Amino acid sequence: xxxxxxxxxxxxxxxxxxxxxWRRNGATQTWKRSPERFRTPVKFGLYGYGQLxxxxxxxxxxxxxxxxxxxxxxxxxxxxxxxxxxx
Numbered sequence: 001x002x003x004x005x006x007x008x009x010x011x012x013x014x015x016x017x018x019x020x021x022w023r024r025n026g027a028t029q030t031w032k033r034s035p036e037r038f039r040t041p042v043k044f045g046l047y048g049y050g051q052l053x054x055x056x057x058x059x060x061x062x063x064x065x066x067x068x069x070x071x072x073x074x075x076x077x078x079x080x081x082x083x084x085x086x087x
Contacts (some may be wrong), residue, residue, distance in 0.1 A: 002057040004030075007040045011064035012051065020044055022052075040057060 002013065008030075013022040026041040035082040052060055 002052065002060040002062065004036070004057075005037045006062050007038055007057070010062045010064075013042060013060045014063045016059055016061060018084070021028050022060070024051070025049065 008028045011024050012034070013024075014020070015022065022042040022044050024040060025043040026066040028038055031037045038052075039052055042052055043049045
């Protein structure tokens, strides 16, 4: 689960369902009247673009928060066992 503070400061994110790496592509937008809202532009690869918001934050995590170093379905685990995400 991605928090607003993590979305404002982190550079790389991982999509939990696919293991896809996303990179920040601009500044995080916030709203004064709705402090819980945020929008961070992100990209993957050469042509894939999207945005992280409070609505899809549960599907993402900060890339560096994985304990085992596993960052995608096609890579081998650095340690045995399932991937454990740090909250």
